[in-house]
Each structure stands twice: as C-alpha cells, then as structure tokens.
Amino acid sequence: MRGGEGLTFTIAVAGKGGVGKSTFAALAVRHLHEKTGSVVLAVDADPNSNLGAKLGIEPGKTVGGIREELMSLGEEPPKGMSKQEFLDYQIRLALKEGNGVDLITMGRQEGPGCYCFVNNVLRQIIDSISSKYDYVLIDNEAGMEHLSRRTTRSSNVMFVLCDKSKSSIEAAKRIAVLAKEMNLSIGRKIIVFNMLDRNGDAPSADTVPGFDGVHALHKSEAIQAKMQEDESLVNLSREDPAFRDVARIVDIESRSKPS
Numbered sequence: 437m438r439g440g441e442g443l444t445f446t447i448a449v450a451g452k453g454g455v456g457k458s459t460f461a462a463l464a465v466r467h468l469h470e471k472t473g474s475v476v477l478a479v480d481a482d483p484n485s486n487l488g489a490k491l492g493i494e495p496g497k498t499v500g501g502i503r504e505e506l507m508s509l510g511e512e513p514p515k516g517m518s519k520q521e522f523l524d525y526q527i528r529l530a531l532k533e534g535n536g537v538d539l540i541t542m543g544r545q546e547g548p549g550c551y552c553f554v555n556n557v558l559r560q561i562i563d564s565i566s567s568k569y570d571y572v573l574i575d576n577e578a579g580m581e582h583l584s585r586r587t588t589r590s591s592n593v594m595f596v597l598c599d600k601s602k603s604s605i606e607a608a609k610r611i612a613v614l615a616k617e618m619n620l621s622i623g624r625k626i627i628v629f630n631m632l633d634r635n636g637d638a639p640s641a642d643t644v645p646g647f648d649g650v651h652a653l654h655k656s657e658a659i660q661a662k663m664q665e666d667e668s669l670v671n672l673s674r675e676d677p678a679f680r681d682v683a684r685i686v687d688i689e690s691r692s693k694p695s
C-alpha cells in the first residue's frame with residue numbers, strides 16, 4: 437500500500453478528549469511503517485503532547501520551545517540566513533527520529549498570548565516537508581480548535597474517534613459539520629467507535645450522518661495494561677484486537693483515497 441503515485445497521503449485524527457485519538461494515531465503510524473517500509477511523518481498537534489510517549493520516542497524539542505529560541509533571535513532569520521534556510525534549521529531542531537517515524541511535537545507555548553506563532557511555524561513545517569513522505573499523520577488536540585487553526589486543512593482522510601457516550605458522538609458530529617462548513621479539503625470523514633466490547637459492532641452509518649464511513653475499534657486489555665505501566669505501544673502484539681482493528685481500518689480507508 438503506497439500513498440498513491442508518489443503522492444503524500446495525509447491522515448488527521450480528531451475527536452473529544454480521551455476517546456483514543458493518540459492511541460489510534462500511534463498504532464496507525466506503526467501499521468503504515470510495518471506494512472510499507474516507509475518512514476511516516478507524525479505530527480503531535482496537541483499542546484498536551486503524548487504521541488511521542490506512545491511511539492516510544494524520548495521527549496525532544498517542541499515547536500513551542502523552539503519559538504522561545506526564535507524570540508531571542510527576534511523571530512527573523514539571523515544575518516546571512518535566508519528565510520528558507522531559517523525554516524530548514526527550525527525543522528532540523530523540531531524533528532525527532534523514531535523507529536520508522538519522524539515526529540514533530542507542537543508542545544506548549546511559554547508565556548501569554550495566542551498560539552498563532554506556534555501554529556504558523558507548525559503549518560509551515562508541515563507544508564514544507566510533507567511531500568518528502570508517503571504518509572503524514574496528524575494527531576490533534578481534543579475539540580475543534582485544530583479545524584480553525586487549519587493544521588488539518590487538507591487531509592485525504594480524517595478519522596474522528598468517539599466512544600459510546602452521547603457527548604463524544606455529538607462532538608464527532610459537530611467536527612464533521614464544522615469541517616464541511618469551513619470547506620476544508622478533507623477527502624473522507626470517517627467515524628471510529630472506540631472501546632467496543634469483544635463482540636460489539638459500530639452503529640450503522642445512518643445514525644451518524646455527515647460521515648463517509650463508520651468503523652469499530654475494540655477495547656484492548658493489553659493497551660490498558662501498558663498505559664498503567666506508562667509503556668509505549670511499540671511492542672504491542674500485532675494480534676492485539678485493537679491493533680488489528682486499526683490496521684484494517686487504515687488499510688480500507690487508504691485504499692479508498694480519492695484520485
């Protein structure tokens with residue numbers, strides 16, 4: 437499975453707090469790398485970063501932290517450095533290499549003010565290096581803020597996670613509506629019902645209008661145990677029920693990439 441004729445395939449993950457976005461994202465990254473051999477670009481676009489921990493990557497510099505360094509340089513390229521060279525320098529600082537994955541972590545912004553600068557740098561970095569990868573995966577913070585920040589603005593597929601709670605399903609529907617209203621370029625919007633019991637199925641598509649597909653993701657005791665031990669998901673068995681679900685979902689939805 438490739439991202440298409442040399443094209444980058446971009447996946448965004450969204451949903452209410454705690455519904456399993458980062459778990460889905462980390463397993464999707466692992467699956468894509470293990471299946472295709474490609475190095476995946478993973479973007480942790482949540483200021484409360486934890487995608488790196490799930491991918492077994494030590495914390496490094498974040499875009500928020502780099503901002504502090506740039507402030508001391510006046511946010512302009514130092515003398516003798518072009519804007520592009522300056523951006524390349526920021527990217528080198530921000531990229532952390534893991535097993536089959538390059539990770540960029542947004543991180544927090546020190547001090548008051550909006551996240552505009554951090555967002556701009558993050559967007560520039562994504563725009564500048566995405567084309568070097570077959571797959572880009574963006575793990576978003578809870579809620580809908582990332583849609584207006586437009587870090588999700590063009591994705592081949594957006595997976596919106598929810599569990600059985602009404603509030604998380606409503607949140608997922610609102611995300612789909614807002615993405616449509618904002619005319620974001622998202623190929624397919626897919627809702628994923630997480631934490632289902634062993635024999636549980638996802639509700640039928642007509643109960644969740646606004647989505648192009650519905651999938652079920654089962655609860656995994658092994659994932660719960662790893663989280664309690666603060667362990668990453670790098671050694672989670674491929675036979676794990678949730679990992680198998682993620683692999684199947686990603687395969688199906690990557691194949692249905694619009695041309």
Ligand SMILES: Nc1ncnc2c1ncn2[C@@H]1O[C@H](COP(=O)(O)OP(=O)(O)OP(=O)(O)O)[C@@H](O)[C@H]1O
Pocket residue numbers: 451452453454455456457458459460482577578630631653654655656657659660663678
């Ligand atoms: N299928 C699953 N089986 C078992 N545990 C799961 C599953 N999916 C997620 N979890 C657990 O649920 C908790 C929340 O998951 P996760 O951190 O992925 O959610 P999130 O949506 O990224 O949260 P946040 O909004 O805080 O970023 C974690 O402890 C995770 O291990």
Ligand SMILES: [Mg+2]
Pocket residue numbers: 457458459482486576
């Ligand atoms: Mg998360």
